[in-house]
Amino acid sequence: MAKALIMIMLATSFFLSSIAQVTADQPYVGGYLDGTVVNGSRVIADVYFRDTDYSSIPSSKWLGTVISVAGALNNNPITNPSGVVYQNGLLLLSNGSVRWAPQAWLIGYPLCYYEKSVGNCYYVAYYERIDISSPSVTYKIFAYPSGQSHDNDNPAIYTWLNQTYAGDTTFLIGKQLHDGVYYKHFQFGVESNQRITETQWSVGNNMVAYYNGTAWYYYSGKTATYGNNAITWASGSAWGIGGEAYAGVDAVETDAQYVRWNYSGTSVSNDVSLWTQSGISYDWVSKPYQ
Amino acid sequence: MRKILGFTTLVALIIFALVLFVESSTISDTDAAADVSSDGGPSSTSFHGIPFLTSMEITDPQIAPKYGINGYLHISNSPETPSELTLGEYEQCLVFLLRFVSFSPEVTETQVTLDPSGSGLSIEQVCKTGTFKVNDLISYNVSKTITIKAGETIPVALILHKPPANFAGWVSFPAGPVGISANVPIIDDTEVTVYG
Numbered sequence: 001m002a003k004a005l006i007m008i009m010l011a012t013s014f015f016l017s018s019i020a021q022v023t024a025d026q027p028y029v030g031g032y033l034d035g036t037v038v039n040g041s042r043v044i045a046d047v048y049f050r051d052t053d054y055s056s057i058p059s060s061k062w063l064g065t066v067i068s069v070a071g072a073l074n075n076n077p078i079t080n081p082s083g084v085v086y087q088n089g090l091l092l093l094s095n096g097s098v099r100w101a102p103q104a105w106l107i108g109y110p111l112c113y114y115e116k117s118v119g120n121c122y123y124v125a126y127y128e129r130i131d132i133s134s135p136s137v138t139y140k141i142f143a144y145p146s147g148q149s150h151d152n153d154n155p156a157i158y159t160w161l162n163q164t165y166a167g168d169t170t171f172l173i174g175k176q177l178h179d180g181v182y183y184k185h186f187q188f189g190v191e192s193n194q195r196i197t198e199t200q201w202s203v204g205n206n207m208v209a210y211y212n213g214t215a216w217y218y219y220s221g222k223t224a225t226y227g228n229n230a231i232t233w234a235s236g237s238a239w240g241i242g243g244e245a246y247a248g249v250d251a252v253e254t255d256a257q258y259v260r261w262n263y264s265g266t267s268v269s270n271d272v273s274l275w276t277q278s279g280i281s282y283d284w285v286s287k288p289y290q
Numbered sequence: 291m292r293k294i295l296g297f298t299t300l301v302a303l304i305i306f307a308l309v310l311f312v313e314s315s316t317i318s319d320t321d322a323a324a325d326v327s328s329d330g331g332p333s334s335t336s337f338h339g340i341p342f343l344t345s346m347e348i349t350d351p352q353i354a355p356k357y358g359i360n361g362y363l364h365i366s367n368s369p370e371t372p373s374e375l376t377l378g379e380y381e382q383c384l385v386f387l388l389r390f391v392s393f394s395p396e397v398t399e400t401q402v403t404l405d406p407s408g409s410g411l412s413i414e415q416v417c418k419t420g421t422f423k424v425n426d427l428i429s430y431n432v433s434k435t436i437t438i439k440a441g442e443t444i445p446v447a448l449i450l451h452k453p454p455a456n457f458a459g460w461v462s463f464p465a466g467p468v469g470i471s472a473n474v475p476i477i478d479d480t481e482v483t484v485y486g
Binding site (some may be wrong): 012026060062064066068084087089091099101103105108109110112113114115116117118152153154155156157158159160161162179180181191193227230231233236237238239240241242243244272287 | 334335336337338339340341342343344345347348356357359392409410411412414415416417418419448460463464466475476477478479480481
């Protein structure tokens with residue numbers, strides 16, 4: 001009898017602990033630059049969290065804003081994505097701190113990872129940028145803590161130097177059809193480990209652009225919801241950002257190169273137009289673009 | 291009594307089976323294979339999701355190994371290193387703690403490279419008269435490459451020099467463990483803001 005009870009207790013505790021440690025769901029919603037596939041050597045987006053009540057975020061959750069871009073080989077934009085996805089992201093935690101987490105992935109496994117605190121949610125702006133210049137990939141954060149630092153264009157610049165993978169020499173930007181699937185090779189959006197429903201948070205993505213060797217440029221923008229957001233292909237499969245749709249998140253404010261994601265209960269649909277403009281990107285600050 | 295034992299054993303086995311089902315379902319939620327349709331018509335291509343990892347996942351021994359991560363390097367301020375300091379006339383000494391956490395008994399150590407001019411973190415501060423690189427202000431008191439055993443914490447001191455005088459008008463800049471690289475993920479929890 002005692003052995004049976006011990007067995008039940010062990011099994012129950014194992015069961016309960018497994019539920020608490022279950023792999024996170026990774027809800028995601030984002031946008032992409034909708035245009036003919038081209039090569040790019042850099043991608044960028046300005047992001048901010050300042051409209052969010054961070055204290056309402058549970059300590060077990062994080063609110064992230066991530067840019068993701070597909071790597072490619074030999075400057076062949078149509079047929080040669082390598083399968084590697086390079087990501088630069090910022091996370092807002094429940095204590096208001098903002099952490100930076102650059103990483104790269106291939107076939108569901110991380111290739112590299114780094115994380116560091118870079119400020120708090122009151123910063124006026126953060127620019128996320130990824131550069132590729134084989135054999136290196138450079139992940140950058142330009143942090144503007146105040147209006148004064150922004151007006152004077154005096155950011156702190158964090159750089160993490162890592163390598164390219166799979167022989168990548170360029171990024172893919174735009175959209176292409178491959179084996180019946182549309183691939184959206186450069187995405188920007190919001191992600192969490194679990195849906196944050198405790199507060200009506202807001203995350204802004206602004207000045208979304210890529211560098212074409214001559215200028216920073218942008219296409220029209222559209223939404224990409226999970227399941228419709230394949231970013232690259234590898235090993236016969238399509239690979240997209242996140243793990244499930246971020247239900248309850250809408251694109252509540254948009255303009256050229258700009259979207260504000262907001263958790264309000266309404267879910268934005270896939271391929272909704274965020275902006276129709278395209279062209280050279282002009283910004284108030286210059287340092288993130290040098 | 292035998293019936294009670296048999297019943298409780300059966301219940302325990304059922305619970306165990308449910309555990310296995312939940313874990314496999316959860317993993318496959320992220321890696322769910324599904325037919326992906328598109329404007330181009332139906333497709334039989336399977337679709338998989340790429341998660342975004344953070345220190346919450348990297349430091350979790352139940353999650354990290356599922357992504358092939360068997361350990362990480364954690365860097366933090368030593369107790370005597372303040373999060374804010376004012377740079378006086380002389381150089382300052384900062385001490386960071388480097389700790390290697392292993393999730394696998396086979397992974398017993400990691401090699402760490404400390405080179406402010408090499409790979410890893412780089413910090414720059416833009417001020418009115420230009421941009422200075424914090425890496426150029428820092429030197430370490432240890433060998434360029436060190437070995438940290440699993441569970442071991444090693445204090446590393448760095449000397450922080452003042453920015454050159456021609457860089458004026460800076461109010462503050464972040465300092466940190468620049469130029470550190472390893473073959474495991476790095477979680478940098480250091481926080482040092484330097485004021486003039």
